[in-house]
Amino acid sequence: MSLKILIADDEPNIVISLEYLMKREGFQVSVARDGAEALAMIADDPPDLLLLDAMMPNVDGFEVLQTLQGQPERPKVIMLTAKGRESDVEKGRALGADDYVVKPFSTGELVERVRRLLSDDGPAPA
């Protein structure tokens, strides 16, 4: 059975690409338009990996991470964000993101990082 990936991003323009990329790699993909929807979907059907955007309406990516922190079985998380400041990266990692990818990124590199994380090799070097 293929691994499940949840894309949480409110920007349809990136979701098109991410969805295609992940499906091409053989993952089962679902999409949440904001943080609240992502949390509901995780509770309903936990994915293996969460591609999480930091800036989203209502509940943002950092709040999603915060909520997931208390849960025993949480998905692996790669944070995708335009917030490139060191303090933001630090905050994301402290809240439990397994990897942190600053936009713009190479699709090949992103796919590589997803694969590594799901094969338990640990995060790719930043």
Next chain:
Amino acid sequence: MKSLQTRLWLAVALVGLVCLAWLGVAAGLLYTVLAPEDWQTVTGALGGRAGLLLFLWAGALIPVHAALRGLLERYVAAPARLADEARLRLETGDSRPIEPLGSKETRELTGIVNRAIEQRDTLLCQMDNRIQEAARQTEQEKARLAALMSELTKSVVVCNLDGRILLYNQRAKLQFKRLSRQARVTGGGELMGLGRSIYTVIDRQLIAHALDNVRRRLRRGADSPSAQFVTVTDSGRLYRVQMTPVRQTGGEAPTDGEPMSGFVLLIENITDELAADEKKSRLLNELTEASRGSLANTRAAIEILDDPDVDGELREKLMQVIRDEVQGLSERLTRLQSQSTSALQSRWPLEDMLASDLLDLAGQRIEASLSLAVDRHCPETPIWLKVDSYSLTQGLLHLAGRLHQALAIDRLRLTISELDGRARLELCWPNAGPHNGQASARWIDEPMQVDGLTLPDSVEQVLERHRGSCWLSMPASTEPAGFRLRLPLAVPAEEVSAVSFEHHETRPEFYDFDLFARDHHDRCLEDRPLTELNFSVFDTETTGLDPAGGDRIIQIGAVRIVNGRLLERECFDQLVDPERSIPRLGQAIHGISPDMVRGQPTIREVLPAFHAWCADTVLVAHNAAFDMKCLSVQSPGTGIEFRQPVLDTLLLSAVAQENQERHNLDDLAERFGLTNLGRHTAIGDAMVTAEIFVKLLPLLADKGITTLGQALEASKKTYYARIDYG
């Protein structure tokens, strides 16, 4: 002269008693030497005439009184007056000759005293000349320092270790005015003044912390042992404060290892600077994050498009993503550029400069370089610009040079005026023939040509740095052809009053280095010497003389005395709307009409301001009971109470010059040789009262009255202290 009267009556009574005693002794002698029959005859003869004898005795006392009175006037009162006058001249340095009165000997003595006064004055004059010569160098240095400080465009405040201000400059005064809650009435004078505490403006803890840091660095032998901190005021303004120590000098032996005698504060308002930095940073952040997002979307789409397996529908979607993102990015950049040009622009260092100085500078430069006559027109009211005078002068020189070449003009006109919160500088050539306007307009954009050199900047770029503009106006019916430049004013951003920066005829009293000596907190106020205390000398003008019956204050004037020095520039001078009519009789005296007080603040606004202005000082007034009553009747309505000690120059004069009969303000002013330039104006009377007070201090010291407690106690005992204003 009461004591003289008493002495006179005592002397008459003594003579009367002596006469009675002599009569008694005579009667006793007669009784012993006469035979009883003879004694009987004598007593029989005098029997019914005892009343007559008594009458003769009493009658004889009248010429005795007259004679004694004359003698006392001549031999006691005249020397006493001479002693008073001589003491007055000794203590105050008054050189007027004393009028000879009394006996020949007293008059001779007066002559000797007058000659002694003359000799003293001659000696003093010689000594003064020597002292002046010796002190000239020091004074020059002090004046240089004061001038430097007062003209500096940064706020500088120097304090002793107790936080008492002993020097400040004009900029600091203006900056503190912005912090004053009563600026309308006091002009910030309650916060900034010699001897006032810096802690009313800056938190004591912050200064203590900075002082500790500076001390530590001093002890470590650091080269520049200064400390810096930022403080927020109640109104939300941010100030960056740099503290530098005033080290102990050779003359001041360090006590308990204290390496400093005071500190210098350089205060800078960074509210606008920080707000601008914050805006710049926010805009850059927004731009970066939004661009990252767009680039990510675009890059991902392009990379996927490289995949040959992408079908037509997805391909079209991805192409649309790219179009959307590129379009969004362009729009965002355009919007940001229009919104934030000024915020993102780097700050070119601009200086405050008087428009007339800039015109002079540019005019002289053009005249010297191009042999052109330059007329300069500047309004009388000073206009302060915020400019880079060097670049601007280069720009004007470039334009003038081009005009000279193209039109062969021999005269130019530079005019500056204020229009819509900006300055307008015009470079016109009134008497020139037709010219090519298009070609002239290009001179603004081309690299500047100055003295045969081509500079990297254009006039346009110079003006951009000023956030200003430059354009060419063609001749019109009302205006000649000319280049017009819009320049920023210095006033709105910095709130600098042009008038306050005008050069004063006399040196402002912005410093008093004697204040480096610290306060003696271990002594209570009443034990402290009068010469060490700070005083607020005030006077009120009122609608009438019955404060309890409804008469109200219409003017308060006050000056400060710090370290025995009258600070004429630190004054409080405020008209008050009494909210009632002003009787015509009063108007004739103080000259304050209802029109003058209309629109002025009421006592509810003025009294708190005056209270703050007088904080930590001893109040002084002439006939203070009346003025204090005027203030105290306002307490219920304003909640303001003046609890500090009050000294009265009327009572102090009665103490210091007990042999003088009159102690009203005019008499005292005349006696001390003072001129009251504003009699019956509150500030004029306050000023002359202060001068009298300063003159009274050595006279009081001569009577052993040196502390506040002694002065208060002696005042209470005088006759005048019994006057009550109910």
